[in-house]
Amino acid sequence: MRETKVIRLKTDIQLKNPILLVGLPGVGHVGKLVAEHLIEELNAEKVIEIYSPYFPPQVMVNEDSTIRLVNNEIYTCKANDIDLLILVGDHQSSNTKGHYELCGIYLDIAEEFGVSRIYTLGGFPTGQLTHTDEVIGAVNNLSMIDDLEKYDVDFRESEPGGGIIGVSGLLLGLSKFRDMDAACLMGFTSGYLVDPKSAQSLLRVISKIFKIEIDMGPLEERAKDVEKIAAQILEMEQQKQQFLPDTRTSDDDLRYIG
Amino acid sequence: MRETKVIRLKTDIQLKNPILLVGLPGVGHVGKLVAEHLIEELNAEKVIEIYSPYFPPQVMVNEDSTIRLVNNEIYTCKANDIDLLILVGDHQSSNTKGHYELCGIYLDIAEEFGVSRIYTLGGFPTGQLTHTDEVIGAVNNLSMIDDLEKYDVDFRESEPGGGIIGVSGLLLGLSKFRDMDAACLMGFTSGYLVDPKSAQSLLRVISKIFKIEIDMGPLEERAKDVEKIAAQILEMEQQKQQFLPDTRTSDDDLRYIG
Amino acid sequence: MRETKVIRLKTDIQLKNPILLVGLPGVGHVGKLVAEHLIEELNAEKVIEIYSPYFPPQVMVNEDSTIRLVNNEIYTCKANDIDLLILVGDHQSSNTKGHYELCGIYLDIAEEFGVSRIYTLGGFPTGQLTHTDEVIGAVNNLSMIDDLEKYDVDFRESEPGGGIIGVSGLLLGLSKFRDMDAACLMGFTSGYLVDPKSAQSLLRVISKIFKIEIDMGPLEERAKDVEKIAAQILEMEQQKQQFLPDTRTSDDDLRYIG
């Protein structure tokens, strides 16, 4: 496989101005968790598989010990009469060139289906293990902001300060050349752990946008597990701190140094 | 050499539904050890050499101080009337793109010879220096499992959890597109050392599959050497442990910190 | 976007033997600070945008929460009747090949506008947090040196010793093949921090070359902020030093070792 391969599982797909949601692995896997949860909750149907030499040379092992080559997949479903396309997957591109190539392919598909708007879903890394329930946004068209603020998306001057890296950002940038509206919605997350709690914050925004009910049950379970791990990490950090000299205290006894 | 170069050393090769065994360097070099041992034991004949700019810029030095450019090689032999092709080599591809390209070339060759089934051989990293005699499998076609379980291949739900990376996995994924059956057989191994003991476990499974006797002598010798090294590492680890503060004990004396 | 994309915002640009100034991110971001300051001070007009798969897959977020894909940009303005082109941007190429490709594109544009001379602007890393007000130069044509020395550019035998890496150097090397004069002007900088003070030194040289007045106000503000950070780092370093054993003193008490 020398070129990216787009396999269509269904050829008679009729969608009306669909909206594309993109949730690939990234900070806290927030986008991926949200997209996978939506696929589950909305009984979305897989319509496209994308394989690429820009993905790692890796297969995943299914429950029944069969394998599947890592890929990206596009699902379709309805959310209150609105047609959705949902892009999920195992990986983003392994290198810079592949990011540009793959995003080009995603946008070709989006154009083909007449996508009217793209939401890329991701995490905003705070470096803090404490949770905040906010969702911030960035857009490639100023006119989208008013609309999104109604659904409790927060917009902050020049945030994220370091920009948005990877598919979530690049799709916003490249879709501008095609006159497609696109917004990136980001849940706050530590950046250290998979974050189902941040995924829930983001899902609440999405449920408002599409006026749908989403059962958070499975994510809540998962969030509890991660919280336990986070609590353990916090405790370990505090213990560690306690054993480290405070270099800001001048009269420190200092029997040891880190 | 700008392109991968396939050099055929023999042109009149007649094989009947051959089975391809693949043992390239990887975790514990288990697959490579097994494939090289089989080539030795079954007096396999080298029929193809593959050179590629995706391999490192490196030559190996032979016993007589002549060199040979690093490559992959394909041998052929018989195992109880079954024709075998065995792919071995010095390296896997240096980068992601090369993995996809080289696996494509291997499968082209497999198709050319009418290969009916592929076994990729590898190691399953446990992170433990203690040995386990198991071999687990993953398949690209559910129907292969029953057969392989008869030969004591173990199948575990979704294991390996991180998938299978490199040629051993990618060949399973890519051969699916060509409707070729392929299984990956993995011996348990620490992941830290070359593991001739794990290679023996895997060879026992292979001797059952092909109903052949395999002399383990040379591998047993090598296993003893590695065991000594493993024992030394374990001892060093234990000594090191003894000098480190136990951060979980709150009343620790703590004269020093790591 | 599989290829670098040059977008012309204006088609009727008439320039007379323009001079190209290049200030891309690099050591101390000195070149970038200088180029951006000149664009501001000289009311330069953006005429070209360059997007490329050799830049990272990243968008920057504007103050109003809209995004823009990372790029390089070319501005035009006049400095005392001399036409200037100023190349600025978010990034240099992500890899070696891209450096050569992008510099080729920059020089194609330079040739198209009849550029008579190129100045690449950068920082010379000293490894010292203390400031020096010097600017050193390197040229791709010996005849440029006399001229530049008049404007207080210092030339030192074989300096920088490690050569000049990235666009600032490569443009000098590649423009030689096109018989274009090019000089690299470097402000001294620690190499650890963004350095508006070094940018001011370099701007003073540029104001002499083009006989223009430049208001340093905004850069002075920024320099003060950075100086505070530098002072803090210095203090921390000194404190740290104080706690480290002096391995050169043989009668050291040495209750601990780093």
Add this chain to the structure above:
Amino acid sequence: MRETKVIRLKTDIQLKNPILLVGLPGVGHVGKLVAEHLIEELNAEKVIEIYSPYFPPQVMVNEDSTIRLVNNEIYTCKANDIDLLILVGDHQSSNTKGHYELCGIYLDIAEEFGVSRIYTLGGFPTGQLTHTDEVIGAVNNLSMIDDLEKYDVDFRESEPGGGIIGVSGLLLGLSKFRDMDAACLMGFTSGYLVDPKSAQSLLRVISKIFKIEIDMGPLEERAKDVEKIAAQILEMEQQKQQFLPDTRTSDDDLRYIG
């Protein structure tokens, strides 16, 4: 510059079965030191410059503050009626693919001049700061060994154990496909420092091969400087050792741990 560029400075070069010596940067810079010294001593003339996007984006600064783009260069000279081509340069390729491409170009040039034999020059890393005056070899044609042993080149079974990496090795491997004899000659070197002393050992072998006198003066000067640095490093290592706990002594006082 999208492709490697071979610039011929002279078109009327007539050589009789020339021998190609290759000394590019590598372990201890032994090969490069030897090649540069030969160019100096034999008054070799530069005939070819090779520029490539596989080299880093870097210019070197000459004594007079002019720059030159990093490259590889080929010189020609005579050694006792034997025509020599000497390949030297600033860098080897930045990546694997470039190594294969550039070596292909070097061999095209070698074929064009009717090169009868190639000697690649390099260092053999010992990991020890103490000097050994030996030179070992590896060949791509067994028949070369007898000849080279006469000139005090040592051949050791399967050494170097890890093969030969980079241009020095790859040229041996790739020239085999063109039926060109090639040997790699390696001076012993620590692997930590530029090693003019190892270069002298290698030059002594070369002076025997070509029956030429070589003035070692300049290299001896440089060797003394490096020896001083090596002595300092050794001393520092010993001091450091002295302060580290001996984990092999069980009754260690252990007031601190490294």
